[in-house]
Amino acid sequence: MAAMKIAFDRGINFFDTPEAYGDGYAEAVLGETIRELPRDELVIATKVFNHFNPDGSRYPDLSPEHIAARCDLSLKRLGVDAIDLYFLHLFDPLTPFADIAGVLEKLKAQGKIRSFGLSNHSVEQCRAQRRYAPYSVVQPAYSLVNPAGETDLLPYCQSENIGVTIHSPMRKGRLTGKYVGEESFADFRNNDPDFKGERFREMCAKVQSLRPIADRYGVSIYQLVLAATLMHPSIDVAICGIKTPSQIEEAVGAMGKRLSRQDYFAVRNTVGPGSPKPPDASGTRK
Ligand SMILES: NC(=O)c1ccc[n+]([C@@H]2O[C@H](COP(=O)([O-])OP(=O)(O)OC[C@H]3O[C@@H](n4cnc5c(N)ncnc54)[C@H](OP(=O)(O)O)[C@@H]3O)[C@@H](O)[C@H]2O)c1
Incomplete structure (x- = not known):
């Protein structure tokens, strides 16, 4: 929390978390931290993907009902009225793209999310998903050890004006x-x-x-x-x-x-x- 507050003082206003870290714990800590910061100056990103079982196991679930329910929980843990950027954490092969797009648009219309994006999706997965909804940001792994996506995802994003927030740069x-x-x-x-x-x-x-x-x-x-x-x-x-x-x-x-x-x-x-x-x-x- 101390590091996040200093980050804000030094000009960092984008904070990223998913609900999967500590099964909601990371979101709660971020929520507690940003309560003391000016909300309208922050960009808060979180991600949805897993269905969490009581025994600690999990499986992918981007079904509309699950996304809607998890979004409410994320809002509560973060203590915000709206999530600025809501990511699909990974690609779920089982849910039709139109169903995911439908619930995201609905959450946006309800004011619960402001925009949505795709994390750990290939360029073809992004291209396909974007035929159903305007995913505006991606979050791939990228580092100079493995500058992945330079032949496909990154050029695609640059030419389509899609924001790129890389994870694990080190x-x-x-x-x-x-x-x-x-x-x-x-x-x-x-x-x-x-x-x-x-x-x-x-x-x-x-x-x-x-x-x-x-x-x-x-x-x-x-x-x-x-x-x-x-x-x-x-x-x-x-x-x-x-x-x-x-x-x-x-x-x-x-x-x-x-x-x-x-x-x-x-x-x-x-x-x-x-x-x-x-x-x-x-x-x-x-
Ligand atoms: N979308 C996804 O699927 C996904 C996956 C992975 C990560 N992420 C996001 O990306 C974030 C970063 O991922 P990451 O932890 O893999 O990032 P990273 O920046 O590649 O690596 C973090 C490591 O760098 C070290 N470090 C940090 N600052 C340092 C400094 N000033 N000097 C020396 N060492 C330093 C840390 O050391 P210590 O361990 O000693 O602190 C830690 O081991 C995550 O928190 C998450 O938000 C997203």
Whole structure:
């Protein structure tokens, strides 16, 4: 909560959560925090997707009745009259697009949501959904390690004027420059092969090798990576995973910073697949 308040003081007005984090707990904490902030200056985003069973298990459910019921719960937990941006958290293969569009339009007409978007949808899923309703923002995973969507989703969004709010720009922390590759984790990263052994060590060494470029700009590695990520013309917002006041202070320090074109590609080439390449003779990308 302290980090969120400092974020607002430093000019951050977009806060993202889903009901799935802590089965509503994250929404309640965000709601408690924003009670002390000017509501009309904030953009609050949350997401719907899961049906929660009492035993803790869950399954996808974007049926109209479920969306309508969960929206009411989210409004209550957040303590707001309207959700500024309501995302479908993931793609539900079972609910017809027209049914989802119908309930979202109804919620909008009722004043419960102001706009709606699509998270973790492919470009084809977005294109198809948008034939039924004006989804205006997407939320894909994107980082310089894996600049996914650059050949399809991001160009589509740029040409259709769809807002792009990327999540996990630091690849869950791998790009922050805080690790050397020997760390172990007690959270979800414990089971992630990207945070183990040689693969983890190699990535940490690559990230550390960015330090001379960061020094030239007078920024930290975290700020260098975030600034480079935000230079992409399709990307409007980077949703950073922040837990402490000092983390948000550091993230804010990247805002408005731009690298030279040469340095931008140097950062990309160091940590990710590098510059776009032509297909080889067999037609597959190198
Ligand atoms: N739509 C979706 O399906 C989806 C999926 C994932 C995430 N998201 C959204 O995106 C947000 C961010 O995701 P993420 O947590 O994966 O983001 P991230 O920004 O890629 O990574 C967060 C990690 O960066 C570290 N960190 C943060 N600030 C730092 C700083 N100043 N210096 C060094 N390290 C720093 C944190 O370290 P510590 O752990 O030490 O604090 C944390 O491990 C989520 O909170 C959520 O709102 C959405």
